[in-house]
Amino acid sequence: MGYINEVISSRELLVNLTMREVKGKYKRTVFGQLWSLANPLAAMLIYTFVFAFIFKAHPDRGNPSGLDVFALWLLCGLLPWTFLATTINAGLGSLIANAGLVQKVYFSRIVLPLSNVAASGYNWLFEMGVLVVALSIAGAFVLPWLPLVVVLMVLLALFAAGIALMLAVANVYFRDTQNFVGILLQIWMYLTPIIYPLNLVQDQSDRIGGLFGTSITLVDVFRLNPMENFVDVFRQLLYDNRWPNASTFLVCTLWAFGSFIVGVWVFRRNEKNLAEAL
Amino acid sequence: MTLKAAIMRGKRSVYEDFWALDEVSFEVPVGSTFGLIGSNGSGKSTLLKCLSKIYYPESGSISAYGKLAALLEVGSGFHHELSGRENIFLNGSILGMSKKEVTQKFDEIVDFSGVEHFIDQPVKNYSSGMYVRLGFSVAISVAPDILVVDEVLAVGDAEFQEKCRQKFIEFKNAGKTVILVSHSMDTVQQMCDKAAWLKNGRLVQVGEAAPTIQAYLGSLTTGSV
Structure with missing residues (x-):
């Protein structure tokens, strides 16, 4: 409990460090905060061209929203993914980037990775806002689902924060971590049905049948991926506009709290050695 | 540490423990200005970092009575x-x-x-x-009630240094405790009531500022402890 109090008492520092990240990031650029939209937009154009136009990937029509726009369908999964990826990358490097601070001032170190989570969360909120407007223009009725979307965003942020906390500590001891993670994130992204619909995996899975003589199919393995569950629920809420599958939502919740609790635990255990190890 | 070093450590490589500080015990009276002196690498900064909860001693303990603030670097x-x-x-x-x-x-x-x-x-x-x-x-x-300062008095021009000196005197008059590291014996002499002399991570002498400084300076000229 003492630890929680300590973290709560440094919330002002958390806010200030977050604002430092947010304000510092696009300082002296002409387009400012608009730049945070540039990356997802570019990715959207590229993936839409390659996967929808050339490879002819065709996700199911939004049910009951009736939407049939690949770009929007893509963004419903891509924006949460980019948030996760940027959070992990930024959080992972946060201790090393602030090594000078860690070695010279005493404060609750956990605010460093957490401020990075909050800063990418701020950008993500901005992107999701734009997406909601775009979805509404395209004819989806998103508004009633927004509270649940926000809850899910918080869950994903907890999930991302947990991973970032663990990796931030690992990266202090083994700088190799950041290089590994760059590759792993790429693999992870392509193993998550973000730019292609899960029904393509389903087709392959049905063709192959049970793996290694068991009744476990390829799709079952795919669904073990926590991000598959998150992306699925985001699409049900934003693209389909329906109640998410309760069990999938529960899986997301468990992953979120599991990751966050383990992350905080790992961080706390190693916090005191950080200044020496850096 | 690289992955290789970590794996090798369990096997063949031999490493020797290095104690940056050992058997260092002293008390700083409330309201005093306390100087830490010693040559480079004697453990003064490590001690300050332990005091300011940046490093944690593997054994032994540090008790502070009151709010402690450290000034190890400016503009952090x-x-x-x-x-x-x-x-x-x-x-x-x-x-x-x-x-x-x-x-x-x-x-x-x-x-x-x-x-x-x-x-x-x-x-x-x-x-x-x-x-x-x-x-x-x-x-x-x-x-704070206790201020820990690492050689940062030497910032700014003469005018600003004078201002800082005034601030420290004000601080002292208010009954606060200051612990400082300095290589300038003049500063220590002027400002400190008490001093501790560290050498190779061990405490050599602790007590009133003037005799401690004398002993330290004496060891430098004669070359013996």
Whole structure:
């Protein structure tokens, strides 16, 4: 409990460090905060061209929203993914980037990775806002689902924060971590049905049948991926506009709290050695 | 440490423990100004970092009675693109002050630093002197019961140094405790009541400032402990 109090008492520092990240990031650029939209937009154009136009990937029509726009369908999964990826990358490097601070001032170190989570969360909120407007223009009725979307965003942020906390500590001891993670994130992204619909995996899975003589199919393995569950629920809420599958939502919740609790635990255990190890 | 080193450690490589500090015990009376002296590498800064909870001693303990603030570096966490004003708030909260406290002391901080005209300029445009002065002004406004200072008195021009000296005297008159590291024996002589002399991580002598400094200086000229 003492630890929680300590973290709560440094919330002002958390806010200030977050604002430092947010304000510092696009300082002296002409387009400012608009730049945070540039990356997802570019990715959207590229993936839409390659996967929808050339490879002819065709996700199911939004049910009951009736939407049939690949770009929007893509963004419903891509924006949460980019948030996760940027959070992990930024959080992972946060201790090393602030090594000078860690070695010279005493404060609750956990605010460093957490401020990075909050800063990418701020950008993500901005992107999701734009997406909601775009979805509404395209004819989806998103508004009633927004509270649940926000809850899910918080869950994903907890999930991302947990991973970032663990990796931030690992990266202090083994700088190799950041290089590994760059590759792993790429693999992870392509193993998550973000730019292609899960029904393509389903087709392959049905063709192959049970793996290694068991009744476990390829799709079952795919669904073990926590991000598959998150992306699925985001699409049900934003693209389909329906109640998410309760069990999938529960899986997301468990992953979120599991990751966050383990992350905080790992961080706390190693916090005191950080200044020496850096 | 690389992955290879970590794996090798269990097998063939031999390493020797190095104790940066060992058998160092002393008390600092409340309200005194306490100097730590010794040659380079004697463990003074490590000791300060232990005092300020940046390092944690593997054995032994440190007890502080009252709020402790450390001034090991000035301008920690300044963001170059942000203005002096924004950095005061940022730095203040890093040093553990609430927004309310900083707002209250804002004028005092700016006044002490002497950078009024440039307070809304990004700090990257500051001269190095202005930069450290602003950092120092924020740090000194934390108002702790115990202040731990590492060789930062040597910032700014003569005028600013005089201001700092005044601030420390004020601090002392208010009954606060100061622990400082300095290589300038004049500073230690002038400011400290008591001093501790460290050599190779061990405490050689602790007591009244003047005899300790004498002993330390004496060892330098004769070359013996």
